[in-house]
Amino acid sequence: MPVLNEAEYVESAIGSVLGQGYAGPVEIVLALGPSQDGTRAIIERLAAADDRIRIVENAGMDIPIGLNLAIKACRYPYVIRVDAHTELADGYTTRGIDTLERTGAASVGGIMVATGRPGFQAAVATAYNSRFGLGGGAYHGGDAHEGPAESAYLGVMRGDVLAEVGYFDETLRRGEDWELNYRFRQAGKTVWLDPELRVKYWPRSTPAKLARQFFATGVWRAELVRRLGSRNPLRFFAPPVLVIATVLSLIAIPLHASGVLHGILGWIVALVYLGPTLYLLLLVYAATRASGLLTDRLRFMLVIAIMHFSWGTGFLRGFVSGAGSSVDTSRTES
Numbered sequence: 001m002p003v004l005n006e007a008e009y010v011e012s013a014i015g016s017v018l019g020q021g022y023a024g025p026v027e028i029v030l031a032l033g034p035s036q037d038g039t040r041a042i043i044e045r046l047a048a049a050d051d052r053i054r055i056v057e058n059a060g061m062d063i064p065i066g067l068n069l070a071i072k073a074c075r076y077p078y079v080i081r082v083d084a085h086t087e088l089a090d091g092y093t094t095r096g097i098d099t100l101e102r103t104g105a106a107s108v109g110g111i112m113v114a115t116g117r118p119g120f121q122a123a124v125a126t127a128y129n130s131r132f133g134l135g136g137g138a139y140h141g142g143d144a145h146e147g148p149a150e151s152a153y154l155g156v157m158r159g160d161v162l163a164e165v166g167y168f169d170e171t172l173r174r175g176e177d178w179e180l181n182y183r184f185r186q187a188g189k190t191v192w193l194d195p196e197l198r199v200k201y202w203p204r205s206t207p208a209k210l211a212r213q214f215f216a217t218g219v220w221r222a223e224l225v226r227r228l229g230s231r232n233p234l235r236f237f238a239p240p241v242l243v244i245a246t247v248l249s250l251i252a253i254p255l256h257a258s259g260v261l262h263g264i265l266g267w268i269v270a271l272v273y274l275g276p277t278l279y280l281l282l283l284v285y286a287a288t289r290a291s292g293l294l295t296d297r298l299r300f301m302l303v304i305a306i307m308h309f310s311w312g313t314g315f316l317r318g319f320v321s322g323a324g325s326s327v328d329t330s331r332t333e334s
Contacts (some may be wrong), residue, residue, distance in 0.1 A: 002058065031067060033059075033061040038189070055087065063176060067081065080096060082144060085203075099196075109152025110152065113200050115200050127300060146192075155180075173328065210303065
């Protein structure tokens, strides 16, 4: 478990791991970054009371580096990748290992079930769980079926198989799970989705944090596109196309209004309005499908727009100039 500034969630996350009731020996190895919110004190208190909790220092804060440090420190053959923003459902460990052995897969993952406290976080959770929010990834859906998958949430794996493919790519700061599963598949191995494996996920709780998270995710997805090209799913290109169409629309509106654009050229340029218009209709339709009061539905629309435009803007930045040293600051800034 990589951990950085997770004082609000980390104790529950650790408790859900150690409370699984798995029949074999269990440890949790925490890759602890330089937190500033009291996270270290919480973890040190828990570790002093339970020798199954072990700590490795992750001074650089990068998630893939922390994951590799923790994995290489593991004493047991099965590795379960978890996050400090998550809580594992009862029986997750036993079910995951059983499915891993039954299928012979390189990695087994389950379903992310986003959960939020009333208000903005609840709207973010609704967006995560909706096909309108994250673009239809199987592990975000409630109607997913068991079987081979492009990727799966988190992962139950064997340490020797991880070593065989070279662990997580430490040059990435986002998208490391998808990229690892891509390498598994390229090596002829199977990534398996088991919908019975369910993980509660607590998303970002403010608009600023959500925007920073999705901007960084978009930047690093573009970096993966630069590296892997067309081997990325087409759905990843929808948000940047939306951002481009919206910017062009904002440029075209005053040109149309002033008469600079007219005639056939004006009609051709007017086609750029189609993207933002259809997107606005999609937002309205998504809101009608959501539950709750009018304020809840409007908040849901806002969340989806923040996710898509932040992701798309980040993607364009990353595609043009590469990811560079871009980081997700949603857990280090208020």
